[in-house]
Amino acid sequence: MTSPSFADLGVSDRLVRALTAAGIASPFPIQADTLPDTLKGRDVLGRGKTGSGKTLAFSIPMVSRLGETFSGVRKPNRPRGLILAPTRELATQIAAALEPLTMASNLRVTTIFGGVSQARQVTALNRGVDIVVACPGRLEDLMKQRLVTLDDIEITVLDEADHMADLGFLPGVTRIMKATPSHGQRMLFSATLDNGVDKLVKQFLTDPVQHSVDEENSPVAAMTHHIFEVGGVDGKKALVQRLASGEGRRILFMRTKHQARKLARQLTEAGIPSVDLHGNLSQAARDRNLAAFSNGDARVLVATDVAARGVHVDNVELVVHVDPPAEHKAYLHRSGRTARAGSAGDVVTVVLPEQRRDLSVLMRKAKIDAAPQRVTVDSPAVQDLVGDVAAYVKPAPKEAAPAPKQQQPGRGRSTRGGHAGNSNAGSGRRRRPTTARSESAGYRG
Structure with missing residues (x-):
């Protein structure tokens, strides 16, 4: 039986052309x-594994229906479509997926999330936007400041609702949902319905149609799982570097921010261009590192669990759990960065002997059947995954620290009697610089 086309499903010719131009030929x-169902305005509960195409599943009907009701006039600070996402990375990528569709429909979309100045976001809202893609924390901040109102929302989407529950966002999501009109269309997409997600469904979706493409927490069929056991820390370090050395894109997951930063630096110094992604980075640094990984300037992304959900980069050949995750859901979400959109991919978990028992429990919960293999860097199983080793890339020279500025006479710190502009003058102690606390440190939206 031939699968239906977008046109067969009721998508307008204008959006079909936009999808085709973006290289998306079939659903x-x-x-x-x-x-x-969504094109008719029905509330929908969609459940599917990561990488199954959920973003377009809600983007197409939102743009289609809002385009049909667009009067040509936008009210400042009153969007008509709202998409809630758990992370800034996911919000950014949803907005990017929306852009070809909104451009074809003369609609405007903007993102709202923390970790950056709100000035640009407020300016966009003041100009008038049709769709807001937001993380709950910053959106609530703007609502409290009365810089945005949700009274005109016609369509609301909750994406990766289970991850929002994992991050503790459900109270904020509930308050936001209550601020939207109850008669609007609502779509909720989630891999699971635990941790309170089922309560959201009951409270905010009206007679929803449920679509489950895959069994809850099911691993991706095109994904091959490997468990590589090494004898000690030195063997692990050598194995990880070898796994990172292939020509294709790969993501390496670590437990801590410090370890991710350190490994990315070590790989780069070894001639394997790598970038890190974790909660201590500013938004500009996150965007810069993700762009480098996406465009091929860096072949390896070393990440903490901040990247396990919401980072969607095509053609990731290999995911390596350098540090096994703490629980099975994290394993599945990390692993889901490969084998996306019908492509195949491999997942390796590197394990030390003392970690075998805990990993066995985790893999059983994740429904992954993979036998541990004792390996070294020269084992055939390792060589098969590495493939052709990429050419050595000489690391860029480190920028020299700027020379200290010469103090002008009469403008330095006074060591006697104090200085009118310095309350610590004469104390003999150097004042500690203050640092802004980034929302990224706490995953706050």
Whole structure:
């Protein structure tokens, strides 16, 4: 049986052309299942594994329906479509997926999230936007400042609701949902319905149509799982570097921010261009590192769990759990960065002998059947995954620290009697610089 086309499912010619121009020729199963209902305005509960195509499943009907009701006049600070996402990375990528569709429909989209100045976001809202893609924390901040109102929202989407629950966002999500009109269309997409997600469904979705493309927490069929056991820390370090040395894109997951930063630096110094992604980075640094990974300037992304959900980069050949995650859901979400959109991919978990028992429990919960293999860097199983080793790339020279500025006479710190502009003058102690606390440190939206 031939799968339906976007046109067969009721998508307008204008949006079909925009999708085709973006290289999207035919719908994935979750899109084919949900579009007939969402295009009619039905509330939908969509459940599917990571990488199954959920973003377009809600983006197409939102743009289609808002385009049909667009009067040509936008009210400042009163968007008509709202998409809530758990992380800034995911919000940014949803907005990027929306852009070809909104451009074809003369609609405007903007993102709202923390970790950056709110000035640009407020300016966009004042100009008038049709769709806001937001993280809950910053959106609530702007609502409290009365810089945005949700009274005109016609369509609301909750994406990766289970991850929002994991991060503790559900109270804020509930308050935001209560601020939207109850008669609007609502779509909720989630891999699981635990941790309070089921309560959101009951409270805010009206007679929802449920579509489950895959069993809850099911691993991706095109994904091959490997467990590589090494004898000690030195063997682990050598194995990880070898796994990182291939030509294709790969993501390496670490437990801590410090370890991620350190490994990215070590790999780069070894001639394997790498970038890190974790909660201590500013938004500008996150964007810069993700761009380097996406455009090929860096072949390896070393990340903490901040990247396990919401980082969607095509053609990631290999995911390596350098540090096994703490629980099975994190394993599945990390692993889901490969084998996306019908592509194949491999997942390696590196394990020390003392970690085998805990990993066995985790893999059983994740429904992954993979036998541990004792390996070294020269083992055939390792060589098969590495493939051709990429050419050595000489690291860029480190920028020299700027020379200290010469103090002008009469403008330095006074060591006697004090200085009118310095309350610490004469104390003999150097004042500690203050640092701004980034929302990224706490995953706050």
